[in-house]
Amino acid sequence: MNPPTRQMNAIPDISVVLPTYNRSANLRRTLASVLDQRATTRRYEVIVVDNNSTDGTRTEVENAITRGAPVRYVLEPNQGVSYARNAGVRVACAPLIAFVDDDVCVDRDWIETICRAFEQHPDLDCVGGKVLPAWEAQPPPWLTRDHWAPVALLDFGDTARGINAENRLCLLTANFACRREIFERVGLFGTELQRVHDGIGSMEDHEWLLRFWAAGRQGMYVPELTAITDVPLRRMTRGYHRRWHSGHGHYFALVREPEFEASTRGRLFDIPAHVYRAAIQNAACWLVRLCRGDSAGAFLFETRLRFLMGYFRTRVADYIRPVRRPAAVLPRESEDPQRNTRVAPS
Template sequence: METRISVVIPTYRRPQLLVNCLEALASQTLDNTNFEIIVVSDGPDTATGEAVAQWHAANSGINCRYLSTPGKQGPAAARNAGSIAASAPLIAFTDDDCLPASDWLEAFCRHYRGEPHIAMTGGVQVPLSPRPTDFEWNTAQLQEAEFVTANCCCTKDALLIVGGFDEAFGMAWREDSELQFKLMIQGIPIVHVEAARVRHPVRAAPWGVSLREQKKGQYNALLYKKYPRLFRQKIQRHPVWHYYATVLLFAAMCTALVLDWTPWFQLALIGWLLCVAVFTCKRLRMTSKSASHIAEMTVTSLLIPFIAIYWQWYGAIKYRVLLF
């Protein structure tokens, strides 16, 4: 039978999560002769290749292929490799830590009317614990996003017109918005298909994970350089003035201490502590109040403004754009 839709899954050294995703795809209501699965490892990975081979041996009725990029290049490059290899006119994207609903592919196919150029998005559900951590809460914001690669679908021709994903985005950050903006500029309709649902469980994260996450901020500069108006309209309406105020007050405090300007030191110290306290309370407002989480939020709130501004300016210099 005809392959109506291809599923592309980028992955990187998470074989067990990937197998869970593949199991969800094996339960699709769409006849398995109507779709194919293309798993693309972001760089060679023996463990992932073996996991896919074992899964495919137990699910031989499903057309599943395993590819890998020559080296680690990021999920954008992996998705492009999978798109090129896809044989269907429709290409659905999800991530290796996602669990598509049983009627996910059928919902996209049911909505598709043979348009040569169209993109579709679906609903993302992020299950949260009664007292979520800051990391869980931030992940849950995917539920409100307009266009995410955890759950989207494009015609192959539409991807060809916009040039696919921009591989300059070397991490899983803003590459989905970059594709969305290109589709919008080309006038390719993006339709929301609520029935196409994906579950996105929050994976375990180490203490202080928010510090490591700041590295992704460098790609804000790249997206802003390419689409300044859309970036301000849909991503970040204003510069992160709170971060700048925190850093400047800390610098003023250190300067006043060195110069022995006691009143100015005290004033700057109060301002800095107030900024940190407001930031910490904001992060704790909807999240866990456990002692460990409060300690994590306090420590990371002290450091995040410095690290975030560093990576933002790293990106600004790297991509030669002024972004506050």
């Protein structure tokens, strides 16, 4: 199928926000997959948000625009993926807004599947789907589904599942869509917990979902909604996973998720008692498996300890030298002051 052409006066049914930073080669493939949708009557636009790239990103986007594709270029000078996504939301024209990352290729029915899910379930505020791997090489034996979080993979099976405050499944913005109006109720993506440059372990997706659940909103995991993400060799190393879990523990300490922070046995250094208990239990399990020669099993518990150590370091540092941090569930980010987002003429 030929890529859709730009219809200047038509309001799109769905806007696709694609943040990118210095991945022009990957961006070319991602754009091609979004534009190469199977026969559909849906009108859509793709908003590429350049987060200060220094490679050929703008040229890639301008080439697509020159070919008549329904693509817009936005420059977001504030560094960070949340700033980029928020910039895309602000300029989106459609009642539905989808998100995809610049190292992802979506299914050829992706647009149709999103629109159909919202039509069939008018009570839904967001949908998300599978993010499956395109391994650069055969993954090591220890890299099982227990270790999918650091490589941003997701698969909850082949059955649709409701997502709400009672069933808190975390979706990934690499393959995600929501109604535009939900941002007026829940707010934009928080910028205090975002990924910047090549930082890892961040929690901007999870924190937004915390506000989503707190607002009593409804989502759905749609198994037919499929995206494939690159998993490079560097993400298949134990060193990378150790760093990711340490970083994730740091961000988790900042977000102060209410259920995790609850404690019936008090706190020490502003850390709930159950966190100390979890650290002791995981350390014991790590040592037992290490003594048994179970390297893969030991590494699973090591990653949990890395997470807890990242959490401990941040929380103790804040206790000793208090720093103003985000609240447990960040307040709604209104039309925030980053007004220097630039949209290139198309």
